[in-house]
Structures are given as C-alpha cells and as structure tokens.
Amino acid sequence: MMKKRVFSGIQPTGNIHIGNYLGAIRNWVASQSEYDNIFCIVDLHAITVPQEPKVLKAKIRELAGILLAAGIDMDKSVLFVQSHVSEHAELAWILNCFIPMGWMQRMTQFKEKSEKQKEMVSVGLFDYPALMASDILLYDTDLVPVGADQKQHLELTRDVANRMNSIYGEVFKVPEPVIPKIGAKIMSLREPTKKMSKSDELADSALNLLDQPDEIRAKIARATTDSLREIRFDENRPGVNNLLVIYELFTGLSRRDIEAHFEGKGYADLKKELAEVVIEGLAPLQNRYREITEDTGY
Missing domain, CATH: 3.40.50.620 (HUPs)
Known part of the structure; x- marks a missing residue:
C-alpha cells in the first residue's frame, strides 16, 4: 500500500x-x-x-x-x-x-x-x-x-x-x-491571548529551541499568569492554561494527573517545575544540534 x-x-x-x-x-x-x-x-x-x-x-x-x-x-x-x-x-x-x-x-x-x-x-x-x-x-x-x-x-x-x-x-x-488538535497553538508567554510567534517584538514572549537553561528559567519565571490561586486547565485563564499545556506536551501526562500534581501548589512551583521539564526535554535536541553544526560534512 x-x-x-x-x-x-x-x-x-x-x-x-x-x-x-x-x-x-x-x-x-x-x-x-x-x-x-x-x-x-x-x-x-x-x-x-x-x-x-x-x-x-x-x-x-x-x-x-x-x-x-x-x-x-x-x-x-x-x-x-x-x-x-x-x-x-x-x-x-x-x-x-x-x-x-x-x-x-x-x-x-x-x-x-x-x-x-x-x-x-x-x-x-x-x-x-x-x-x-x-x-x-x-x-x-x-x-x-x-x-x-x-x-x-x-x-x-x-x-x-x-x-x-x-x-x-x-x-x-x-x-x-x-490540523493538529493539541499543540497547534502554543501561546505567547507574555501575552497569552496571542500565538507564540517567531516575529514577536515583545521580549521573553517565546521559548526558543536553542535557548540556554538560564534563559528558559528566566522567561518562564516572567510568564503572565493571573490573580487566582488554583492551578487547572481553563481556556478562560489563558496564561496558566498555556503553561499547563506546555507542561502536558513535554511530559505526556494526562490533564487529570497534572492538576492533581499541582493541587495546593502555587504559580512559583508550576513555573519552576515547567522550566526544568522544558530544559530536560530540549537537551537531546540541543546536544544533537551542536554535533551537527560542528561537523563540516553537513
């Protein structure tokens, strides 16, 4: 076939x-x-x-x-x-x-x-x-x-x-x-009602694939959330929802498990854990990229 x-x-x-x-x-x-x-x-x-x-x-x-x-x-x-x-x-x-x-x-x-x-x-x-x-x-x-x-x-x-x-x-x-149903629209970290964009002029709005660990931690720490306390998936709370979607896509965990994991925790906990998840998730790609670009045969 x-x-x-x-x-x-x-x-x-x-x-x-x-x-x-x-x-x-x-x-x-x-x-x-x-x-x-x-x-x-x-x-x-x-x-x-x-x-x-x-x-x-x-x-x-x-x-x-x-x-x-x-x-x-x-x-x-x-x-x-x-x-x-x-x-x-x-x-x-x-x-x-x-x-x-x-x-x-x-x-x-x-x-x-x-x-x-x-x-x-x-x-x-x-x-x-x-x-x-x-x-x-x-x-x-x-x-x-x-x-x-x-x-x-x-x-x-x-x-x-x-x-x-x-x-x-x-x-x-x-x-x-x-049309991918999930992951098709990751939002800006600073303006989470807008799609994450390569051309966004607002600093720290995007997590780039080649960002270093400290850059990733700093960008996520400054990401927009809201004044509520509960950490759960809710499209009416775009900032928190965006961070949770990123967490979901990098970890592969279910939404129910993610919400249970963060129950009773604050946004600082979410941001800290998310940063480490992203850093760990991008490390193999970044290492392989360095190998490829340092090889003149490519």
Missing part, C-alpha cells in the same frame, strides 16, 4: 520556538514511518518581507540543523531548500494566471501582515498563497499539516487545483488539510 504524501514547509526566519516544535516539528518526526514526507525550508516565502541576506543564509543553515537534530531522517524523508528547486517559482507563475484577484483579496493573513509595512508591502506578500499552492501541488501532495492561520491558504490551493483540473483534466491531486 502506497504511503500518503505529506508536504510541510517552515520559514527560515526568526528563532524556532517550542510552538513550532510542539505544534509541527515533533509531529513531523513521529510521522516519518507512516507517511511519505517532504519537508521544505521555504526561503522564497521568507523574502516576501524584507530580509538581511547574510542573516537569512545563516538562518537557513540553522533551521536545517534544528530539523535534523529534532529527528528528521534523510533516509525516510526529503528535506530541501525551496529556492534550490526552480519549479516552485515557475509553477507559481502559471497558477497566478488561473487565480482570480478576488480569491487573493479575501486572504485575511495578507491584510494583517500588510498593516505592518503599509505602502512598502510587496506584491510577493500579496501573492504568497500562489507560491504556497505551487509548493503543495508540485509534489502530488495528499495531506498538508496546517495551523488555523494557514487553513484559508490551503483552501485556495484546493480551489485552484480544482479549477485547473476542470479545464485540463486531472492535472493536480487535490490535497486535504491536517
């Missing part, structure tokens, strides 16, 4: 954080025996907003090292840099000729991102969904893991695939979304 093909992309910008790891990368690693995986470092998407070339080049290498350190196995999966395969840009142009402007204008993520750049916003940023569609359709992809913020783009991918198939026959496979 043929394995279903999965295409996953990640931008080489900012610092890769635990939200990226828990919501995507760890799932990618676990799925390698089940699926025919293609992992793409999407540097062409990165340049839809201004980038410093030297920094971007370094970030591409750093991201490749992190993915390999996290467990992406080149004997089981494909890992490559988007700009190294010119067909991504070529197909994107062809798709542009079949995507109505109205479809693009409905993309809410462009509206949000363009607010930051105002009149300097690029055509590339507006056209981002066409390139994403090209990435996916180029490889006869069956499944695409997407967060809530990318679901609309995948719908556009499906729409343009169906449109071209109706004109030219079965040219493209129409992909299906896979």
Whole structure:
C-alpha cells in the first residue's frame, strides 16, 4: 500500500520556538514511518518581507540543523531548500494566471501582515498563497499539516487545483488539510491571548529551541499568569492554561494527573517545575544540534 504524501514547509526566519516544535516539528518526526514526507525550508516565502541576506543564509543553515537534530531522517524523508528547486517559482507563475484577484483579496493573513509595512508591502506578500499552492501541488501532495492561520491558504490551493483540473483534466491531486488538535497553538508567554510567534517584538514572549537553561528559567519565571490561586486547565485563564499545556506536551501526562500534581501548589512551583521539564526535554535536541553544526560534512 502506497504511503500518503505529506508536504510541510517552515520559514527560515526568526528563532524556532517550542510552538513550532510542539505544534509541527515533533509531529513531523513521529510521522516519518507512516507517511511519505517532504519537508521544505521555504526561503522564497521568507523574502516576501524584507530580509538581511547574510542573516537569512545563516538562518537557513540553522533551521536545517534544528530539523535534523529534532529527528528528521534523510533516509525516510526529503528535506530541501525551496529556492534550490526552480519549479516552485515557475509553477507559481502559471497558477497566478488561473487565480482570480478576488480569491487573493479575501486572504485575511495578507491584510494583517500588510498593516505592518503599509505602502512598502510587496506584491510577493500579496501573492504568497500562489507560491504556497505551487509548493503543495508540485509534489502530488495528499495531506498538508496546517495551523488555523494557514487553513484559508490551503483552501485556495484546493480551489485552484480544482479549477485547473476542470479545464485540463486531472492535472493536480487535490490535497486535504491536517490540523493538529493539541499543540497547534502554543501561546505567547507574555501575552497569552496571542500565538507564540517567531516575529514577536515583545521580549521573553517565546521559548526558543536553542535557548540556554538560564534563559528558559528566566522567561518562564516572567510568564503572565493571573490573580487566582488554583492551578487547572481553563481556556478562560489563558496564561496558566498555556503553561499547563506546555507542561502536558513535554511530559505526556494526562490533564487529570497534572492538576492533581499541582493541587495546593502555587504559580512559583508550576513555573519552576515547567522550566526544568522544558530544559530536560530540549537537551537531546540541543546536544544533537551542536554535533551537527560542528561537523563540516553537513
């Protein structure tokens, strides 16, 4: 039986954080025996907003090292840099000729991102969904893991695939979304109503995969909680809930067991234990990353 093909992309910008790891990368690693995986470092998407070339080049290498350190196995999966395969840009142009402007204008993520750049916003940023569609359709992809913020783009991918198939026959496979139910949305430590982001300008908002132990302890110690005392999972208490979700995902314990463990304890106890859990959980990845990046053979 043929394995279903999965295409996953990640931008080489900012610092890769635990939200990226828990919501995507760890799932990618676990799925390698089940699926025919293609992992793409999407540097062409990165340049839809201004980038410093030297920094971007370094970030591409750093991201490749992190993915390999996290467990992406080149004997089981494909890992490559988007700009190294010119067909991504070529197909994107062809798709542009079949995507109505109205479809693009409905993309809410462009509206949000363009607010930051105002009149300097690029055509590339507006056209981002066409390139994403090209990435996916180029490889006869069956499944695409997407967060809530990318679901609309995948719908556009499906729409343009169906449109071209109706004109030219079965040219493209129409992909299906896979949306993780847990871990897909780790929140900011400082503003827990917002998703943890690589581009967040607020200091200490994200736990990065390469953060040192003291950095992790300091960031978690400053994480936003609330004025209540009980430690339990509750989406109406986003700060505490976020810390508990991180604890849950790193330990694998049930929510009932976690709440029982912290019964009668305070936020200081939660933060202290969580910091050590994260440090311990990231140590193997960080050690492997150092081995990979110090080896010139990579």
